[in-house]
Amino acid sequence: MEKGKRDYYAHCLILPYPIQGHINPMLQFAKRLRHRRIKITLAVTKFLFGTMQEFPDFVSIETISDGFDEGGRAQAGSFEEYFETFSRVGAETLMELLEKLKNLDCAVDCIIFDPFLSWGFDVAKKSGLLGALFFTQSCAVDNIYYHVYKGELKLPLSDDEIIIPGLPPLEPKDTPSVIYIPGSHPTALKMLVNQVEHLGEADWTFVNSFYELEQEVIDSMAKFSLLKTIGPTIPSMYIDKQLQDDKEYGLSIFKPNTDACKKWLEEREPCSVIYVSFGSLYEVGPEQMEELAKGLKASNKYFLWVVRASEESKLPKNYAEESSEKGLIVSWCPQLEVLAHDALGCFITHCGWNSTLEALSLGVPMVAMPCWTDQSTNAKFVNDVWKTGIRTRPDEKGIVRDTEIVRCLDLVMDKEEGKEIRTNAIKWKKMAREAVDKGGSSDTNIDEFASALMNPSI
Numbered sequence: 001m002e003k004g005k006r007d008y009y010a011h012c013l014i015l016p017y018p019i020q021g022h023i024n025p026m027l028q029f030a031k032r033l034r035h036r037r038i039k040i041t042l043a044v045t046k047f048l049f050g051t052m053q054e055f056p057d058f059v060s061i062e063t064i065s066d067g068f069d070e071g072g073r074a075q076a077g078s079f080e081e082y083f084e085t086f087s088r089v090g091a092e093t094l095m096e097l098l099e100k101l102k103n104l105d106c107a108v109d110c111i112i113f114d115p116f117l118s119w120g121f122d123v124a125k126k127s128g129l130l131g132a133l134f135f136t137q138s139c140a141v142d143n144i145y146y147h148v149y150k151g152e153l154k155l156p157l158s159d160d161e162i163i164i165p166g167l168p169p170l171e172p173k174d175t176p177s178v179i180y181i182p183g184s185h186p187t188a189l190k191m192l193v194n195q196v197e198h199l200g201e202a203d204w205t206f207v208n209s210f211y212e213l214e215q216e217v218i219d220s221m222a223k224f225s226l227l228k229t230i231g232p233t234i235p236s237m238y239i240d241k242q243l244q245d246d247k248e249y250g251l252s253i254f255k256p257n258t259d260a261c262k263k264w265l266e267e268r269e270p271c272s273v274i275y276v277s278f279g280s281l282y283e284v285g286p287e288q289m290e291e292l293a294k295g296l297k298a299s300n301k302y303f304l305w306v307v308r309a310s311e312e313s314k315l316p317k318n319y320a321e322e323s324s325e326k327g328l329i330v331s332w333c334p335q336l337e338v339l340a341h342d343a344l345g346c347f348i349t350h351c352g353w354n355s356t357l358e359a360l361s362l363g364v365p366m367v368a369m370p371c372w373t374d375q376s377t378n379a380k381f382v383n384d385v386w387k388t389g390i391r392t393r394p395d396e397k398g399i400v401r402d403t404e405i406v407r408c409l410d411l412v413m414d415k416e417e418g419k420e421i422r423t424n425a426i427k428w429k430k431m432a433r434e435a436v437d438k439g440g441s442s443d444t445n446i447d448e449f450a451s452a453l454m455n456p457s458i
């Protein structure tokens with residue numbers, strides 16, 4: 001970096017929790033700020049830095065420490081230990097980084113922090129900087145956590161219908177799993193609920209969503225916090241194939257089998273392929289894996305299935321070879337390229353928020369198989385509110401059987417009853433694009449933030 005030479009109006013430091021589903025949307029937001037001549041520094045843990053497979057060229061990357069430089073989360077004895085150490089060591093090393101950047105004559109103006117790392121806000125305030133919250137989950141989910149945080153939604157839940165302003169009536173199973181399954185993950189529950197700690201006091205609150213998608217909840221939450229939707233944070237080239245300015249996607253923790261996926265998809269008819277992925281974290285159990293394998297085979301359709309290396313052993317013996325005429329199994333894929341491909345007909349998804357938003361923004365109907373955390377709430381909205389997919393019904397053991405998978409696939413991809421879902425998928429794709437296009441709701445919010453950074457006195 002050349003000392004004293006500025007080609008930017010302001011400098012933001014992005015602080016993501018080091019998992020794929022948080023880094024992707026924060027980086028894409030960063031890219032939109034960079035286009036508005038805001039300098040971006042991405043602060044990642046030393047461990048994550050060492051595992052990165054791709055490096056985005058529009059940000060400067062700097063490291064902080066979570067206290068576990070050799071192995072990250074896996075090195076810590078427990079999630080509690082990881083979280084507690086990260087809060088302490090992360091805050092100290094972030095302070096050092098801010099000091100270093102100041103001495104290099106590129107002081108930071110604003111910290112955009114992941115609410116999993118809410119100490120980012122304390123560091124910002126101690127350093128006299130702006131602190132901007134960036135929610136990587138939906139507004140609906142944030143609203144549920146807010147009501148738990150405020151004690152307005154009491155835990156454990158009863159069987160009664162749950163009424164929260166701005167949301168449709170919810171059954172317990174529609175809330176995040178840490179809420180409806182008592183004691184399932186106390187530390188995660190605390191972390192997730194505490195995400196909303198700085199709602200209302202942060203200088204800016206961004207959400208990876210768009211106004212038209214969550215209008216009711218955003219309007220309702222405005223009573224305690226002004227949410228600025230800036231999503232979907234999907235590179236423009238996927239939303240509009242004419243745009244080629246956006247080549248590099250970001251920072252991948254896993255290495256995608258890009259060529260194999262592309263070649264295979266090119267050989268398929270439009271709307272003929274089922275894409276299956278459960279994201280980057282959840283480990284699908286062996287029984288569920290077997291039902292999925294049977295269901296995909298019984299559907300007699302083409303499928304592209306992401307089975308991470310850690311899960312491969314759960315596939316039925318010789319499954320990949322025996323189903324190779326119909327299916328391609330990869331350990332990681334370029335998901336956006338896959339979802340944007342004409343061959344895609346349906347996405348069997350765990351309903352992680354990024355995957356949900358990506359499918360919705362690229363017009364792909366969903367078969368929702370939520371597994372944990374906020375996925376149940378996302379699946380509820382996919383099925384009942386946006387009506388762009390169907391939520392699978394698990395049996396009493398919590399397993400989605402092969403016959404249920406086939407029923408859902410037939411409905412979403414072929415049956416007359418599923419036509420509304422397919423039509424809605426196209427409708428939401430259009431609305432998502434409008435939100436990020438020039439003058440759209442998300443684009444306007446980003447402009448507003450960039451202008452405020454450029455003119456701090458206004």
Ligand code: UDP
Binds near residue numbers: 022332333354
């Ligand atoms: N993803 C990907 N390739 C894959 C599977 C997932 O690039 O083979 C990306 C996907 O596009 C999304 C992220 O990983 O941006 C997963 O985030 P999500 O919130 O859906 O799920 P999580 O991993 O947090 O459970």
